[in-house]
Amino acid sequence: MNPFSSGTRLRDMIRSIRACKTAAEERTVVRKECAAIRAAISENDQDYRHRNLAKLMFIHMLGYPTHFGQMECLKSIASPGFPEKRIGYLGLMLLLDERQEVLMLVTNSIKQDLNHTNQYIVGLALCALGNICSAEMARDLAPEVERLLQFRDPNIRKKAALCIIRIIKKVPDLAENFINPAASLLKEKHHGVLLTGVQLCTDLCKVSAEALEYFRKKCTEGLVKVLKDLANSPYAPEYDVSGITDPFLHIRLLKFLRVLGQGDVDASDCMNDILAQVATKTESNKNAGNAILYECVATIMSIEDNGGLRVLAINILGRFLSNRDNNIRYVALNMLMRAITVDSQAVQRHRATILECVKDSDASIRKRALELVYLLVNESNVKPLTKELVDYLEVSEPEFRGDLTAKICSIVEKFSAEKVWYIDQMLKVLSEAGKYVKDEVWHAVIVVITNASNLHGYAVRSLYRLVQTAGDQAILVRVAVWCIGEYGDMLVNGTGVLDIEEPITVTESDAVDVVETAVKQHSSDLTSRAMCLVTLLKLSSRFPSCSQRINDIIVQYKGSLVLELQQRALEFSSIVDKHQNIRSALVERMPVLDEATYSGRRAGSIPAVVSTSQGAPINLPNGVAKTTSAPLVDLLDLSSDDVPVPSSSGGGFLQDLLGVDLSPASSQSGTNQAQKSGTDVLLDLLSIGAPPAQSSSSIPDMLSTSQDNKRSANVLEQLSSPSVASGGVSTPLGSSSMMDLLNGFAPNPSKPENNGPTYPSIAAFESSSLKVTFNFSKQPGNPQTTLVEANFSNKTPNAYTDFIFQAAVPKFLQLHLDPASGNTLPAHGNGSISQNLRITNSQHGKKSLVMRIRIGYKMNSKDILEDGQINNFPRDL
């Protein structure tokens, strides 16, 4: 009986499995068969062993476990007949793998078979060994295999060669033994042996550097000759594939030449001629030819530089790119990525074609082309390239958009020359594909906008326009809402209109409309709504006429189930209602976010404590330290989004910002100032540097002892000093802490109420143009702190504008400056500016106060600065 007729049984089994309609049926059939096979195995059935093995293999292919059949394989291998051996070895390779211990049992059988007289059996054994031998088996059987390398039959030789590849992979130490025999293989005529011989040498070079050297020196010319003969050989029917003789051998040889030529100039020189010949002579209308050309180009790119060859290679790639066959284009794009590192000029020439590939219908080509475009971008071509990419973004498919957006954003960020262009592109991207944009990216957009002070108006107007059309993009809405909040007045007044803009009139209520829509939208998430509430607060200060309407909107969120929104709504609405006088100070313009620090922090990534709010921090001072009870803590953040947790990094940053040393800066807080005064405002609001030695007011005692809070507590005192806060109002629970802070300043009256010992006023500073007087008072029970009211008056006939008073004190003193009453000083002392200061003397009683002052103002459009030192403070202040 012919064992390879597969018997009716295997066929029947296959038929019955095919006839199964459901998976459950199939499982039943398979289980029955497995049971039958197991029974046959335990009976040690000889006749049907091969058939059972064939069935087992089929079942294994379907994915069912078949380990009970492994011993059968071994028995089959051990049997003398060729067919059984054959199927046994096949089973061995399919059903087992190198990790099974059963494999060790086969070693002896294989050894015997390697020495068999029948060369086919030898071949079988070599095959099995080459596919699944383990390290121990390799060591045992290596000498046998080496002997077989010299066998008379080429088929055996070729199989032995491949077997050796596996052996040296498993046991690299044995590699040296095989260098010489491998080199002799290269002189073979038989293609099969040559093929495997070349492969063996390539792998030897990878494993052992010594082999690489040997082959480089001895074999390079020989190889070149072989390749030449092959390329020039006449038609050989055996190996011909569409007109080319044995393209596989071509490719293997080219690969080996690549390994040899890489890093070595001499070897590369040898190869130049043949590479040129192959590159030019090979026909490229068939796939086989293209395959050879592809390998040739890869080799040219990897070996040492030869200008002419490289140009040739890139031309070939260019031809590939315009080929209609997708496969060829894909392969060309792949290779071009490697070529860029070598010669980017040449690749730039093909930029247009590559851009077309980005829009191709094939996903693989699109991906490759996009990566290539990303590598091609440089300063000169960034604008047209970005325009193309952004245009494509609108029509691209959703899976691709994520990648495309990320790439566009990084290109724009890296190469943006002008801020206008950057803002334009980023806004377009946000409106098209906002949801794929990462958080850091849109934070960066905000940072850039704040830095470009001349573009504030332009930015906010563009955002306003965009949000009308693309209002469903959450990220765009967030950025827009933030900007409207900050620069709403510019939006309405039309300040800073650039030439390229179209005129647009926006009323205050339009602006509020936009924010109202955003906050009410179902699709807005928590962050967006929180940002909208903050913006509404800012707008209520900038557009006082809409204040009532804004309050109505905010009030709706007082009962929100989300704690964040409820808290904000309660606090903001109380500010709008009852504290109009501090409102404008609270929501002044943000200080410009320092880009360098910001990108440094991005790299350092300080984790945010309060994850909810990441937007719009405003200059609201920190109410309470504990993050759970007040979301205001995150609002103190002076740079974009991370919370100034009492951690070293956060605190350190604030320290830097404020300057630990008492640098001379307490300026007037005004509006629309440049960055310097921005930081000065901060210095103003927060105490300078070192933790306050004391603060006897009850408010800081209520708060935690964190550094930030002490400062901010003082800030609150300061801010509320101009207002007379009414005390003891019963308030809703959420904002009680805030209200207490605002109301609880009764013990710290700011106006000199003269509750303590009085001190004479002094003329602190007098020049021909200006006079400064200080009036002193102290609070009862707080001898270290002095409240000073400074009055400035103008002695000249010219009025002064932009009047700024700055003061510096030595380290043992602490200085707080309140906002001045104005910054214009009329002439001839017809009016005066007054400003309150508070000085705390930590060396009270031991040292008296001294102060250096600097006054800056504009007279007749000229900037004037005056300096002075005040030494005549009363002694016991």
Place this chain on the structure above:
Amino acid sequence: MGIRFILMVNKQGQTRLAQYYEYLTIEERRALEGEIVRKCLARTELQCSFVEHRNYKIVYRRYASLFFLVGVDNEENELAILEFIHLLVETMDRHFGNVCELDIMFHLEKAHFMLEEMVMNGCIVETSKSNILAPIQLMEKAS
């Protein structure tokens, strides 16, 4: 190295021949086959024959009702693998005479023998059809 696996899958996704050159458990194989086959079957005629999957590439081609998939390392020459697939089909064609899916199914072991002669341990061994088929024909004559 080189070739990691060779699969022949029909249009319904059933595996007709599977030869792996690296070790994977049965569950891994099933999962892998499922994923890859779904990807390849979903592609249209116009798209290119190379798919990137995890850290290797898959080169595939459809012949009548059967998909031939070859998984290769990233450094391999894809066009050469396409040639190899064609060579495989031609070899089987020469042996079976107008080979079709059923031939492979019912003579699975012969298909395996042929493949073994052509690829060993992930490398292409023999590319001449007569050399490949010689041992198999001898075997048939002997039995």
